[in-house]
Amino acid sequence: MRSFTVAIRIPEWVQHPMHRLIDDHEAVHRSELLEWNVTGEQRTALVFRVLADRDVYERALRETASIREYELVDGRADELYLYVRDTPTESDRELYDAFTATNLVAVPPITFLSGGRLTIQMLGTAADVDTVVNALPGGFDVELEAVTAMGPTGGRVGLTERQRETLAAAERVGYYDIPREGTVNDVADELGLATSTAGDHLRKAEATLARSYLDGRF
Template identity: 90%
Template sequence: MPEWAQHPMHRLIDDHEAVHRSELLEWNVTGEQRIALVFRVLADRDVYERALRETASIREYELVDGRAGELYLYVRDTPTESDRELYNAFTATNLVAVPPVTFLPGGRLTIQVLGTAADVDTVVDELPDGFAVELEAVTSMGPTDGRIGLTERQRATVAAAERVGYYEIPREGTISDIADELGIATSTAGDHLRKAEATLARSYLDGRF
């Protein structure tokens, strides 16, 4: 997301080392002037709550402690013009956003959607200027057989990590070994592995396996 379109609470991920990640779990656009949202946040509570109090658009919030240092936030916010442009890009299609929407450093966010390729193209075309979009994975809807929702690239990276001994104690393989196994850059292998491990850790903490 371009900086002008980022909410102050999302920019906090880059601006403060005590704020690491924010996941939008549920939302409800209740009118032109308000929106209700539920987030799961990994951050220092004092730092994060101070920012909530100082953000002018936030009309009401409640912050509660979760497990493993996570925070859960209910917030009623006043949408900006860029927020409305984002909502309009999606409401012009039949796409369904599948939570969470994850906000990461560098103004990045990841979102999984269910719908047609044509609708995805429509959203990309309707996004405001300055947004850059990367398609991470495409899968067919169907039974998951109880498997945790990793992308195919993430599954391949975890499998390669197992093959090279990355999870042995003591560790026998490195991120570079994983990258060589897959024929990709070391930074790309590390990124896939971190995302996969984060998904698996959250799934465990949420009681999904």
């Protein structure tokens, strides 16, 4: 049994309108699917944590025809919690079916990002992952970001291998020293990356660690 972190890019023409909103509006940044219940071909019940402006996000919820019911609750800063009952599209059902045909277990959250991209951590076997990739509808791009041993911390925090490498490099160059000795440029040089890429890895890793700590996941 292994832990697999997979990135899936969903074609624009089958993206859910609330996912497309991340690209369409600068006030909507990301959403994380925390819990879900597929109650049949015509209904899904979902709980999201969303980083967005409430007015913008709620207006989009009201305008999305497939959403049958929702409740939006304020969290910290621009963080929102959403309970929603939605009517799945044919592509949604194909995506669900691809995963339920295996013994893979999804580890929340499933994170929705810009560019139609989502990341998901799964526990299972390499054969199960291959089955999912082969069963996904045409036009879905899949990238395997990390494979690690199954364990409570790795499974709950969900850093990718590249993010772990970037944090380790930052520590080596003194980026986390007080006072700070290293820079993002130093981290990039250590790993042979562009500065912008190294900075992106650091920000994502730090955001994941901060949310995990605040949520009591370690």
